[in-house]
Amino acid sequence: MRAAVIVFPGSNCDRDMAVALRAAGADVTMVWHKDAEIGNVDLVAVPGGFSFGDYLRCGAIAAQSPVCGALRRHVDRGGYALGVCNGFQVLTETGLLPGALMRNAGLKFVCRSVALTVATADSAFTRGYAAGESIALPVAHHDGAYTADDATLAHLRDTDLIAFTYGSNFNGSRADIAGVLSENRRVLGMMPHPERAVDAATGSTAGVALFQGLVRQLADA
Numbered sequence: 001m002r003a004a005v006i007v008f009p010g011s012n013c014d015r016d017m018a019v020a021l022r023a024a025g026a027d028v029t030m031v032w033h034k035d036a037e038i039g040n041v042d043l044v045a046v047p048g049g050f051s052f053g054d055y056l057r058c059g060a061i062a063a064q065s066p067v068c069g070a071l072r073r074h075v076d077r078g079g080y081a082l083g084v085c086n087g088f089q090v091l092t093e094t095g096l097l098p099g100a101l102m103r104n105a106g107l108k109f110v111c112r113s114v115a116l117t118v119a120t121a122d123s124a125f126t127r128g129y130a131a132g133e134s135i136a137l138p139v140a141h142h143d144g145a146y147t148a149d150d151a152t153l154a155h156l157r158d159t160d161l162i163a164f165t166y167g168s169n170f171n172g173s174r175a176d177i178a179g180v181l182s183e184n185r186r187v188l189g190m191m192p193h194p195e196r197a198v199d200a201a202t203g204s205t206a207g208v209a210l211f212q213g214l215v216r217q218l219a220d221a
């Protein structure tokens with residue numbers, strides 16, 4: 001399975017993402033934001049961090065990068081994409097996922113492990129978990145309050161596109177949403193960091209099932 005990890009000025013989880021994907025068996029290349037082509041890969045990962053210093057709105061400047069044109073073509077062709085934290089913000093800013101990430105309720109940067117529920121196991125990203133399973137993953141963000149209008153929320157619920165919800169809603173996300181899937185279920189955006197939970201030495205292995213499930217499904221495809 002071939003994966004590309006996009007690197008923006010201010011990305012700080014790009015190498016963690018590459019390590020997590022490689023540990024699961026993926027062949028990973030790094031792609032700079034100025035590159036207009038990503039190449040022939042199965043998955044594009046958009047990592048966490050503070051792209052362009054979070055100026056304007058988190059992810060808004062990154063979404064205008066040349067590489068995001070290539071990301072859009074990849075998704076339009078049916079390719080898979082995973083956006084974590086700032087990557088989720090980039091995916092909403094590019095319109096590849098619905099909704100937006102707003103400033104946390106409480107206006108504080110929150111950096112800790114949080115409880116999540118796997119809301120659906122029906123995706124390449126979540127097939128390694130059981131639907132309804134509780135897991136804990138780290139979060140580290142100040143703009144993680146997921147918001148969407150009522151019609152969008154109803155559609156996400158009705159079509160099983162909510163991937164993860166928070167056990168305790170610490171950031172003000174509507175419907176406790178921590179991650180959502182695209183219509184074709186091949187794009188996932190999530191605020192918690194599975195790539196920071198792939199090694200017991202750094203506290204948790206709860207993210208391993210996401211990367212292993214993904215690599216297994218794409219290797220079979």
Ligand SMILES: NC(=O)CC[C@H](N)C(=O)O
Nearest residue numbers: 048049085086141142143
């Ligand atoms: N860890 C991250 O990706 C941070 C995301 C974003 N810059 C925020 O703080 O909301």
